[in-house]
Amino acid sequence: MDIIRDDQIDPAPLAGKRIAIIGYGNQGRAQARNLHDGGHDVVIGLRDGSESAARVEADGLFHAAPQDAVEGAALTMMLLPDEVMTGAYGAIEDALPRGSALGFSHGLAVHFGFIRPRDDLDVVMVAPKGPGTALRQLYTEGKGMIGLWAVEQDATGRARDIALAYGQAIGCARAGLIASTFAEECEADLFNEQAVVWGGVPALLEAGFDTLIEAGYSEELALFECVSELKLLADLIEARGIAGMREAISNTAELGAVLGGPKMVDDTVRQKMRDILEHVRSGEFAEALRREEAEAYPLLRKARAEARASKVETVRQRIEKL
Ligand SMILES: NC(=O)c1ccc[n+]([C@@H]2O[C@H](COP(=O)([O-])OP(=O)(O)OC[C@H]3O[C@@H](n4cnc5c(N)ncnc54)[C@H](OP(=O)(O)O)[C@@H]3O)[C@@H](O)[C@H]2O)c1
Structure with a gap:
């Protein structure tokens, strides 16, 4: 098993680039806060009337409607319940920048066809092996949570580098990133x-x-x-x-x-x-x-x-x- 750690990863693919996080729940909040602490430009995409807006503001982050949040984003992470991904992706599909990356923390929505990402997008996964609360806690303690990473679609030739840079940015590479596939992660997890x-x-x-x-x-x-x-x-x-x-x-x-x-x-x-x-x-x-x-x-x-x-x-x- 190949484990990749911080010192093997180049942060450049995401350095200074905007990252959109769609959803501010268990994973969304933890990943966004870790990114923010690491100096990344993060925007949270929230549905109309979202109760999470106050929490995003209290955490010192910015939010916008999902289709606005993804504007100019190098990477958009879909951190919503898996079963609502079809509608959530439909709402942002036309606004996703060409050649940008679409990311997930679980393979289900892509593997089972809830979402069929546009051909020009890189499609990647970084799946922390535990709840968001623990991901955040470990990060604040200077540690990290093991994560799986995978590439489902490599439209630009940079998908691998983006996935690894993201795994590093949310702190998983401090513990280690393990290569997987959307199918393997999803089926074994379920x-x-x-x-x-x-x-x-x-x-x-x-x-x-x-x-x-x-x-x-x-x-x-x-x-x-x-x-x-x-x-x-x-x-x-x-x-x-x-x-x-x-x-x-x-x-x-x-x-x-x-x-x-x-x-x-x-x-x-x-x-x-x-x-x-x-x-x-x-x-x-x-x-x-x-x-x-x-x-x-x-x-x-x-x-x-x-x-x-x-x-x-x-x-x-x-x-x-x-
Ligand atoms: N939970 C975990 O420990 C864990 C671990 C590893 C991987 N994952 C994966 O991470 C992803 C996110 O899971 P999660 O547990 O973090 O999700 P979650 O906490 O249930 O996500 C809640 C967020 O999704 C938004 N949301 C819910 N339904 C929506 C809809 N119909 N349209 C738009 N937004 C909606 C909520 O919006 P409001 O703020 O408006 O309510 C909230 O911001 C999933 O793919 C999951 O499999 C989860």
């Missing part, structure tokens, strides 16, 4: 979100909690055992890896883990993971995301209400009050 960390793990925690309660254990104990220990596990894995984590726990816990883990993740579960990966790669998930947005998020609204009303959340709130 797979993880669904099958592993954000989909699989919480479902497993809740199923464990339900199993203990069903068997008559107290709700508080079930929560402590099956949900609250996750942070300990995450910290250990981050610090020592999976093998090191195993060595750091008691022999009792280690033997339990060695015997229990493979029973939980058996061939059926591995097949379900392959099915989820196929669902991602075929574009079915992207289509579901597009439908969800078009219908005003019926599944997400229902799931959020159910999660708020769930037993595990009720118990968590009760314990928090104590």
Whole structure:
């Protein structure tokens, strides 16, 4: 794996050039503030009546309507929810300077055809591997967050240099930039979100909690055992890896883990993971995301209400009050 760091990158492709950031949410705000602190000319593109305008101003940055923000920009970063990119790109397409670059922090919108960028544009990705709050925090501490970079369309021959210069400007190259592709970043990211960390793990925690309660254990104990220990596990894995984590726990816990883990993740579960990966790669998930947005998020609204009303959340709130 090729990791590129600050000292291998020429900042010139973006030095003194305007960068437009469309959207001022999780990634938009963090990336824009890092760029601003680094002396870049940054303009934020916000939709009409945007509630983020006050925050942009409080942060000491400038904002404009998206089609005005991209005027004269060498690079326009699309930092909005992936499912609204079609409309957002449509609003700026005619205003994007010829031969400029269009950038993303996730490959989905381009890989699954939500956006078909004009032929004269360089199309690049710099995807920090974590939330904007952490990207910003690390930057202010003089550190950086690992990021993936990729080029989907190299219209000018400069796309690679622009992607790397951007990764440097937002601080990712302090930690390292890893080469990828829009397809690889997007598919692996969606797979993880669904099958592993954000989909699989919480479902497993809740199923464990339900199993203990069903068997008559107290709700508080079930929560402590099956949900609250996750942070300990995450910290250990981050610090020592999976093998090191195993060595750091008691022999009792280690033997339990060695015997229990493979029973939980058996061939059926591995097949379900392959099915989820196929669902991602075929574009079915992207289509579901597009439908969800078009219908005003019926599944997400229902799931959020159910999660708020769930037993595990009720118990968590009760314990928090104590
Ligand atoms: N969140 C993460 O941790 C993370 C990590 C890596 C990569 N990414 C990627 O980074 C990109 C941005 O994600 P994000 O989580 O930062 O997005 P986000 O916080 O949800 O973006 C919010 C911003 O998008 C604007 N927006 C929302 N809907 C809009 C619409 N229909 N038209 C115009 N503007 C709209 C909002 O406008 P208002 O201000 O007017 O509300 C706000 O400024 C995505 O591609 C995502 O996959 C995210």
